[in-house]
Amino acid sequence: MSYKDEMYCTKSHEYVVKEDGKYVIGLTDYAIEQLGDIVFLELPSVGDEFEKGETFANIESVKAASEIYMPISGKIVEINEELPDAPEKLNEDCYEGGWLVKIESDAQESEFDDLLTYDDYKSELE
Template sequence: MDATLKFTASHEWVKDNGDGTVTVGISDHAQQLLGDVVFVDLPEVGAEVETGESFSLVESVKAASDIYGPVNGEIVEVNEELEDSPELVNEAPYEGGWLAKIKLADDHNLDHLSSAEEYLASIEE
């Protein structure tokens, strides 16, 4: 796992792309809890995302789980590969299994997220 990733309490990860956008996905821990992912309901490009509001849905053989906005912003890209290969969420949650790229509404939008170290400590409790 990339030590520069930030995390939410609801198991989304956020990577700062350094250009005012972030890439978002679900953590390795979350995909393990879900089991085999069979469908990802991707958001629409141009849709607004709000922190804590559901913007996507991941369905597995066990359950369907809402994916919550980790930041405020606008969807600028979605991972269309997931339409045909939703298992990428399981196989490479931090690489090929990303869900969306979001243009941040403001630059200070990542301060509320946990570091990788803090997140790992929280799921070990």
């Protein structure tokens, strides 16, 4: 199974997918495609805690700077360490190799109410 089958997306283009009891968070391929050449990525530190909707990372393409928001609340337990030194890798793979952070979360189910399956997310874009 790939991330795309199981993940949930926000309208601000983050995805979240459950894996081994943690949640993996990243940006959708549509977001990366819209941004273009990625040249900068700033990730939080392990141990940082964020509420749903809070800015937890910053990304920049040649064109513009954007913030990345938490799809659900939680505590950072792992970051994709190699990405900030090679953010251009996101242009090739923003899922299995290009996830951003992993979190532990005891988010209430209600936090998932406004998240969309990848199929629904894609059709909302059209």
